[in-house]
Amino acid sequence: MSKPHDSAPDAQVPSLRSLQDQFASNTRYPASADEKLAFYRQMLLIRRFEEKAGQLYGLGLIGGFCHLYIGQEAVAIGLQSALNPEVDSVITGYRDHGHMLAYGIDPKIIMAELTGRHSGISRGKGGSMHMFSTAHKFYGGHGIVGAQVALGGGLALAHQYNEDGGLCLAYFGDGAANQGQVYETFNMAALWKLPIVFVVENNRYAMGTAVERSSAETEFHRRGAAFRIPGMHVDGMDVLQVRQAAEVAFAYVRDGNGPVLMECSTYRYRGHSMSDPAKYRTREEVQEFKEQRDPIEAIKRLLVEDGTAEDDLRAIDKEIRAIVAAAADFAETSPEPEPEELYTDVLVDSYSGSAPAIPAAEHAR
Amino acid sequence: MTAPAKGADASAERRLNMIEAINEALDIMLARDPDVMIFGEDVGYFGGVFRATAGLQAKYGKTRVFDTPISECGIIAAAIGMGAYGLRPVAEIQFADYIYPGLDQIVSEAARIRYRSAGEYTAPLTVRSPFGGGIFGGQTHSQSPEAMFTHVAGLKTVIPSTPHDAKGLLIAAIEDNDPVIFFEPKRIYNGPFSGFYDRPVEPWKRHPDSVVPEGHYRIPLGEARRVSEGEAMTVLAYGTMVHVVDAVAREKGIDIDLLDLRTLVPLDIEAIARSVERTGRCMVVHEATRTSGFGAELAALVQERMFYHLEAPVMRVTGFDTPYPHSLEWAYFPGPVRIGEAMDRLLQD
Ligand SMILES: Cc1ncc(C[n+]2csc(CCOP(=O)(O)OP(=O)(O)O)c2C)c(N)n1
Ligand SMILES: [Mg+2]
Numbered sequence: 174m175s176k177p178h179d180s181a182p183d184a185q186v187p188s189l190r191s192l193q194d195q196f197a198s199n200t201r202y203p204a205s206a207d208e209k210l211a212f213y214r215q216m217l218l219i220r221r222f223e224e225k226a227g228q229l230y231g232l233g234l235i236g237g238f239c240h241l242y243i244g245q246e247a248v249a250i251g252l253q254s255a256l257n258p259e260v261d262s263v264i265t266g267y268r269d270h271g272h273m274l275a276y277g278i279d280p281k282i283i284m285a286e287l288t289g290r291h292s293g294i295s296r297g298k299g300g301s302m303h304m305f306s307t308a309h310k311f312y313g314g315h316g317i318v319g320a321q322v323a324l325g326g327g328l329a330l331a332h333q334y335n336e337d338g339g340l341c342l343a344y345f346g347d348g349a350a351n352q353g354q355v356y357e358t359f360n361m362a363a364l365w366k367l368p369i370v371f372v373v374e375n376n377r378y379a380m381g382t383a384v385e386r387s388s389a390e391t392e393f394h395r396r397g398a399a400f401r402i403p404g405m406h407v408d409g410m411d412v413l414q415v416r417q418a419a420e421v422a423f424a425y426v427r428d429g430n431g432p433v434l435m436e437c438s439t440y441r442y443r444g445h446s447m448s449d450p451a452k453y454r455t456r457e458e459v460q461e462f463k464e465q466r467d468p469i470e471a472i473k474r475l476l477v478e479d480g481t482a483e484d485d486l487r488a489i490d491k492e493i494r495a496i497v498a499a500a501a502d503f504a505e506t507s508p509e510p511e512p513e514e515l516y517t518d519v520l521v522d523s524y525s526g527s528a529p530a531i532p533a534a535e536h537a538r
Numbered sequence: 539m540t541a542p543a544k545g546a547d548a549s550a551e552r553r554l555n556m557i558e559a560i561n562e563a564l565d566i567m568l569a570r571d572p573d574v575m576i577f578g579e580d581v582g583y584f585g586g587v588f589r590a591t592a593g594l595q596a597k598y599g600k601t602r603v604f605d606t607p608i609s610e611c612g613i614i615a616a617a618i619g620m621g622a623y624g625l626r627p628v629a630e631i632q633f634a635d636y637i638y639p640g641l642d643q644i645v646s647e648a649a650r651i652r653y654r655s656a657g658e659y660t661a662p663l664t665v666r667s668p669f670g671g672g673i674f675g676g677q678t679h680s681q682s683p684e685a686m687f688t689h690v691a692g693l694k695t696v697i698p699s700t701p702h703d704a705k706g707l708l709i710a711a712i713e714d715n716d717p718v719i720f721f722e723p724k725r726i727y728n729g730p731f732s733g734f735y736d737r738p739v740e741p742w743k744r745h746p747d748s749v750v751p752e753g754h755y756r757i758p759l760g761e762a763r764r765v766s767e768g769e770a771m772t773v774l775a776y777g778t779m780v781h782v783v784d785a786v787a788r789e790k791g792i793d794i795d796l797l798d799l800r801t802l803v804p805l806d807i808e809a810i811a812r813s814v815e816r817t818g819r820c821m822v823v824h825e826a827t828r829t830s831g832f833g834a835e836l837a838a839l840v841q842e843r844m845f846y847h848l849e850a851p852v853m854r855v856t857g858f859d860t861p862y863p864h865s866l867e868w869a870y871f872p873g874p875v876r877i878g879e880a881m882d883r884l885l886q887d
Contacts, residue, residue: 237674237864267678289865300676300864316678317636318608351607352639379608381584387607453584512869519860 192403192433195421202417209476212412214489216246216469219271221497222280226287230447234505235287239301242271244442247468248374249275251415252342255423260339264312264325266346267302276309280496284504292507296514319345319352322371326358329369340368340426348379350393363400366431370422373436380445381453397434409437410466554750555742556727559701560590563708566754568598571626574712576603578613578630587632588668588727614640617663618648627663628712634669634721635678648717649692661717670778670825672725672871676864682826687719688802694718694759695802699780700747703800706757714759723777733782733873760804768793771819771884774810774836776800779823786877802832807839814840818849819884825872828856850887855880
């Protein structure tokens with residue numbers, strides 16, 4: 174892989190459609206029976222985990238902001254199953270539970286972060302939107318819309334600088350795609366041929382704003398064209414398609430060709446966050462996705478067609494419910510962080526500014 | 539300094555919460571001035587995530603009230619450009635925590651265009667933004683960044699604490715010919731918050747300052763409001779903390795002279811001086827982090843101007859110098875325990 178200063182300005186530019194053409198010639202990943210089963214299991218884990226998170230929110234055990242990934246499971250699973258976890262990095266926005274679960278991060282410590290407990294992955298100080306795992310090269314979990322895309326550019330530059338062969342997978346939403354910093358990063362990534370795959374999870378809405386009402390170019394995969402970044406357009410409700418697209422994109426990026434912009438068309442079944450009744454869209458639209466395009470039902474059908482016994486699927490179901498129940502238990506019973514935790518990890522050395530020591534906590538009143 | 543709104547005439551016994559008061563101010567300004575328009579994320583079709591702009595697009599159309607992409611830099615810059623061209627834009631930044639992508643435009647352009655063009659061009663925009671914590675928002679939905687703006691010459695910073703003031707101050711902000719950052723304490727949108735978070739939520743309708751006169755009225759920028767009159771000490775606060783301080787003082791039976799600053803820039807230093815010269819003790823309370831917070835400026839001003847009247851050092855009660863946590867919100871929040879202890883200490887000094 175070349176360093177920025179090596180890349181000749183007249184380096185050959187690939188056709189912007191070459192990847193899409195390659196992908197279009199064969200859009201389905203030829204998954205083995207085991208792989209299909211694994212996809213099913215992982216997507217189901219996300220679904221059930223998120224349903225449980227929704228319940229805990231309803232019970233008041235999770236506070237503040239909580240964005241569920243239900244409906245979008247195939248995107249994270251299709252892409253992340255194709256990564257090399259040893260070297261690749263992932264970064265995303267605030268709708269991050271699914272991406273963490275896709276990486277096999279322990280559901281217990283994710284759920285405990287949602288409930289703000291000391292055993293949570295960010296010790297309760299990050300919450301739903303701000304979770305990280307160095308062990309999995311998962312760089313968060315970012316509440317500021319669009320910021321993660323630019324940070325992903327930095328991760329990719331680090332991969333390139335270290336010549337570690339890794340790539341960065343940077344997810345963002347259709348709404349985030351309108352932040353200016355995204356395009357600063359597109360330019361740098363293309364200019365320096367950074368190993369990064371930009372993934373737009375186009376779920377049609379940014380909060381209450383439908384794509385058509387906020388975006389001049391609604392085909393997000395074309396938005397790299399001005400920077401000569403090849404685009405791909407993928408059905409994000411089909412895990413085998415997503416996985417196949419990942420194969421194509423990752424191979425291209427690993428060859429040192431620079432960034433790819435992949436748009437995954439998907440849908441979130443729930444409101445934007447827990448407080449959103451989602452009145453800006455029709456019931457029919459939601460029903461259509463749930464009933465006709467559900468990614469989990471689709472892979473389940475394939476498994477059944479392949480002869481997987483219903484009993485085996487039910488056993489997986491049961492196993493996952495148990496995992497999620499255990500995560501919820503853990504998240505409910507773990508203690509909250511001590512007030513002293515307020516001051517840890519502000520800077521390397523513990524620092525309390527000019528402020529007095531933390532007095533008796535308000536809640537000790 | 540104006541008198542408390544408590545005397546608002548009984549014939550106008552219309553009670554609004556802060557959201558309704560803000561909505562009404564916007565409505566009035568849209569009706570009065572064709573140069574006023576409102577834009578921001580989800581403000582049009584959706585009516586704003588806190589409903590502050592509900593119904594306005596339906597009433598005034600999409601040219602006057604419109605949704606923007608998620609592009610804070612672009613939103614603020616567009617408002618500055620429109621303002622320079624003679625319009626009077628009101629931009630909403632959905633949460634104060636998202637204002638930073640637009641900070642360069644505010645600091646380098648909005649705040650300085652008047653100065654560097656020797657008054658040829660101005661930027662009479664208003665940036666409305668909900669700020670502050672107490673809603674379990676964690677670090678990206680709870681911040682109080684007001685001091686970043688008061689530190690920039692060429693900006694005005696306004697923070698209402700009641701529905702009555704929110705309406706009058708917002709109208710004044712929109713009519714003002716300078717750029718105004720208008721921070722709305724979101725914790726008290728629906729009711730005054732005493733800081734005793736485990737008590738039932740109070741609605742605005744039982745609070746005297748929820749009486750909001752109909753029609754156009756303006757509260758001049760730069761006039762503090764005296765919330766309570768007392769001899770024991772002066773307390774300077776704004777936004778949510780006005781109510782917390784008030785509740786603590788009542789609970790403890792301390793007769794404080796409580797000033798709600800309402801605008802940080804311009805600051806009603808005369809009202810502060812009159813009060814501190816009388817009480818000889820001064821406490822500043824804000825939710826924002828302590829170091830270089832607006833309390834530091836207030837403490838400096840008070841000792842510069844009123845040193846010989848002071849019987850004790852100026853005391854600050856503030857948020858800790860940490861990011862806003864997800865958990866431990868009530869340990870972070872400068873609530874009744876911290877304020878109460880500080881009052882006791884200040885009286886002993
Ligand atoms: C800089 C910034 N502006 C605004 C917000 C508020 N906000 C949070 S999520 C969101 C919508 C984002 O939509 P999209 O990128 O499509 O992602 P999705 O929620 O659909 O996954 C908005 C406006 C924010 N968090 N950060
Ligand atoms: Mg979206």
